Every structure is written in structure tokens, then in C-alpha cells.
Amino acid sequence: MSIETGKDLVTVINEGKISAFTKFYTSFFQHLLLISDKYVKDGCVAEEIVQNVFLKIWESPEDLSDVRAVKPYLYTAVINASISYINRQKNIEQHHLKIAANLTEENLLEIEEENDLIILLHQEIEKLPPQCKKVFKLNRFERLKYREIANQLNISDRTVENHIAMALKTLRIAMLRHRQAEKGDKGLKLVMAFYLF
Numbered sequence: 001m002s003i004e005t006g007k008d009l010v011t012v013i014n015e016g017k018i019s020a021f022t023k024f025y026t027s028f029f030q031h032l033l034l035i036s037d038k039y040v041k042d043g044c045v046a047e048e049i050v051q052n053v054f055l056k057i058w059e060s061p062e063d064l065s066d067v068r069a070v071k072p073y074l075y076t077a078v079i080n081a082s083i084s085y086i087n088r089q090k091n092i093e094q095h096h097l098k099i100a101a102n103l104t105e106e107n108l109l110e111i112e113e114e115n116d117l118i119i120l121l122h123q124e125i126e127k128l129p130p131q132c133k134k135v136f137k138l139n140r141f142e143r144l145k146y147r148e149i150a151n152q153l154n155i156s157d158r159t160v161e162n163h164i165a166m167a168l169k170t171l172r173i174a175m176l177r178h179r180q181a182e183k184g185d186k187g188l189k190l191v192m193a194f195y196l197f
Contacts, residue, residue, distance in 0.1 A: 013061040025054055032078045039082035049081045060152045084143050124174045135163035
């Protein structure tokens, strides 16, 4: 079966035609990998980006039902994901370049504090209710918009908004409670700025 439109792809996935989807995946993979690598300059990262694009398609084929041409859709999805990755890395890199320029024992302690806080934050995220946790991760880590999350999880935009609000409130309280206990402030502000605002 030739896969040209979103509807073709939806049919293949819904009917469980794994061999057809695998053939489709293989026919585009190398081209998409090269495109992503032009942006991210890292073969492993590019491979992960392309795989994630196909994984999202497999998990939520209905999102493509109105796509008239699959090829430009795939290219656009990979390019957008690659640009999002670069932007995230730039924010992190700029912060650490500032630290590296004036590296002292205090800076090393600050880096360790940030790492500890990120680990703590991830631990607190895992304590969230299952659906709330899933919504929060899709928004904060995969950078999906509320409407995209709603479509993927088959819930309303308002429900997504409520989950995000509850997660942010819960996580902010947990992290601020940690600040009061540990008297740490610099690293906490950075971690909260990245993830909780």
C-alpha cells in the first residue's frame, strides 16, 4: 500500500500493518536523519529526534487525518523538533558558559546544587498523579502545546490546563519547602525558572 496522505497512514496504523509502517519508516528515515543533523550537528541526537517523530505518529495517528501530503509533514515535524532542541540547548549552554568563564570552587558547588535540585525535581514529578504527570512531562519536556496534548490524550484543553496548574502548584511547594530546609537559593531559582514557570 502506498502511503501518500495522512489518511493512508492512519489506515495502516489502525489496521496494524506493521510491515507497511516499517517500510514507510525506512524509506524516509535516512533523509530525515540528514536534515535533522544539519541543524543539531549530532548524529545520535538527530536519530533520536527522527525516531520520536515517528513514535508520536504511531501513538497518535489521528493527528494526521487531515494531512494531505505526508512527506512535507514529516520534514516540517523533524525541522521543528530539531530547532526546539537547539533552542533548549542554547539556554542551558549560555548559563554554563557564564559559569565556566569564572569557574571557582563556589561555582562547582553551585553546579552540584543545581544537579541535586534537578534530581529532586524529577523525583517530585514522579510523585504526581499518573495523568497529571504525563501531561506535565509532555508540556515541559517534549514542549507540546496544550491542544497537542489534549489531542494526544483524548482530553479537553481545559483538563490539560488544570493538570498543568496542579502540577506547577505541587512542584513549586515541594521545591520551596526544600529551600527552607536547605537554605539554598541560587540553584533553586534557576531550576524553577527552567521547569516551573
